[in-house]
Amino acid sequence: MDKRDVTVGTGSELIDTLKDIVGAANVLTEPVGQAPFLGDWLGKYRGEAAAVVRPGTTQEVADVMAACAAARVPVVPQGGNTSMSGGATPDASGRAVVLSLQRMNRIRALDPIGQTIAVDAGVVLAKVQEAAEEAGFFFPLSLGAEGSCTIGGNLAANAGGVAVLRYGVMRELTLGVEAVLPDGRIWNGMKALRKDNTGYALRDLFIGSEGTLGIITGAVLKLFPRPTARATAFAAVVDATSALRLLGVIRVHCGDRLTAFEFLTGETLAMIQRQIADVRIPFAQLPPAGVLIELSDIDDEMALSKRLERALGTAMEEALVADAVIAQDRAQANAMWRLRESVSQALVREGKAIKHDISVPVAEIADFVAAADLAVAAALPGIRPMVFGHLGDGNLHYNLMRPLAMNDAEFVAQSAVLTRIVHDETCRRHGSISAEHGIGQLRVDEMTVCKAPLELELMRALKQLLDPDGLMNPGKLLPA
Structure with a gap:
């Protein structure tokens, strides 16, 4: 690794070293500049930091990590700062350095033959979706925060979203990662291999680790053929039991064309109806529960819609569905998705x-x-x-x-x-x-309740191996 020899004290010496590494403009020490990085987007948590550092390259990340390790200063990695659990917010001590990856926003390469895209960890998810679309491909991860969340954060939390049913979570969408260890060493795991049987999958240690083992700085992601046809429907069901049986029918008739299967109870639909004026439930009466179904394929759209219609017809014959509406165009499909996507806003208003x-x-x-x-x-x-x-x-x-x-x-x-x-x-x-x-x-104290003692022992052993001084994102994921 081509890394400078960093010997640094604490306090102002560390700040000066960080400025030398990334430039003074990218080391924020004043309250006004730091403010957007110190609170989570839900407003639940707020902390303090010795500095907010914004490196622009993997090497700069490595040098920052080496400096912080030498000074025994904790580091809190941050991407788009859209964590739902306070995972990217520093504590109140003011000791930590917040390391923001927002400047690391390059699309490194796109391989149309291998159907992969290599990106910096700070690239916003929507930008990856757009780059794939422009090249004639599809990146399926889709989240409400896709206009601001970053790939590094998606990897750190092993993000899911609405298309997991067909494409899987972020771990399944990733072939390789690049990560900087707590001591500043760079692990280059940017492999675009779909088969690699050479031992432990180190990639998977970092995905889902919430920045507690190191900092993901890059990733090789899978691309897929761009769907040219979609069929969307909203079905009224009695309860979750009927919905599960409907899921089975749809799978039998539609196979892996089933991309999304979203469930909402009648109480949730009623709340949306109360709180969101421009959202319409596509039935004359409020159902006990509803299911939003979407198929996607590279087939003809009319054929796909007919397939969904046949599946729903079978479900109605089996009394699993009381009523169903199939979108006749993209506007109607968007209106159905708007219903599902309005839940969070309705909850806030409720x-x-x-x-x-x-x-x-x-x-x-x-x-x-x-x-x-x-x-x-x-x-x-x-x-x-x-x-x-x-x-x-x-x-x-x-x-x-x-x-x-x-x-x-x-x-x-x-x-x-x-x-x-x-x-x-x-x-x-x-x-x-x-x-x-x-x-x-948010949930760190509950890990001792939901995880077996052996699981926690193994997780702590990995943490100790990679981060023996406990400097990476302290207070997150692993209970003290």
Whole structure:
């Protein structure tokens, strides 16, 4: 590795060294310049930092890491700062350096034969989608924050999104990564290989590690043929059990053309209807639950729509679907997706919510919802579960709204009890308390409850091996 020999003290000496590495303009020490980097986008967490450093190359990241390691200064990696769990926010000590990758925003290479794209970690997800589109390909990761979240952050949290059912999570969309270790060494794992049977998959250690083992600075991502046809429908179902059976029918008739299968309870649909004026539910009456279905293919769009129509017809014959509407054009399809994408905005307008991002085996979803609904209602009468999510991959956003007669402060006081109920039910079914939002600092104390002691022992051993001084993103992911 071509890395300068860094010998540095702490305080102003470190700041001067960092300025030498990345330029004075890219070391922010004043409150006004630092402000956007010190709080999470949900407003839950706010910290302090000795400096915010913005390197422009992998080598600069390496030199910054070496300097911080020599000074024993913690480093908090940050991409688009869109973490849902406070994973990119420093603590209140003011000791840490926030290392922002926003300047590392290059598309390094696109290989149309191998169908890959190599990018800096600071590239915004939407830019990768656009680069793929311009080359005639498709990058399937799609998130609500895609206009601001970065590939490095997507990798650090192993992001999912609405197309996981067909394409998988970020770990499955990634062939190689480049990472800088806590001591400043660069590991170049930027391989575009789809088969590499040479031992441990080091790539997978960094994906999902939330910046606790090192800093991802680049990645080689998979591209796919651009879908030329889409078919979208909204179906009314009785409950999650019917939705799961419908999922089976769609899979039999449509195979891997099934791209999205999004579930919303009737209570969630009613909330959207109350809070979002320009969103329309495509039925005369509010259904007990709804499912948004999308197929995609490189086939003819009319043929794809007919395939979906036949599958829904079979489901109606089996009494799994009470009603269904198939989008006749892209505007109608967008309106259906607008309904699903309005949930977060509706939740904010509805009031205080206690949110859970869980996953259970797909076959367990209906039982989980029924059991969790009963348990939280027994603990707090009048509570209003708002349940929606990616039913096909087992990921539900199980959100609890306060009883109408209760104020926010009283409701927040019940958070720990209600979360314990939801997570106990999740763990009882061998599920996960974080499906796609990450652990961060939000769920870190719950890791001892949901993880087996041996799992935590192995995770801590890896942390000790790669980050023996505990400088990488302290207070996140692993409990103290």
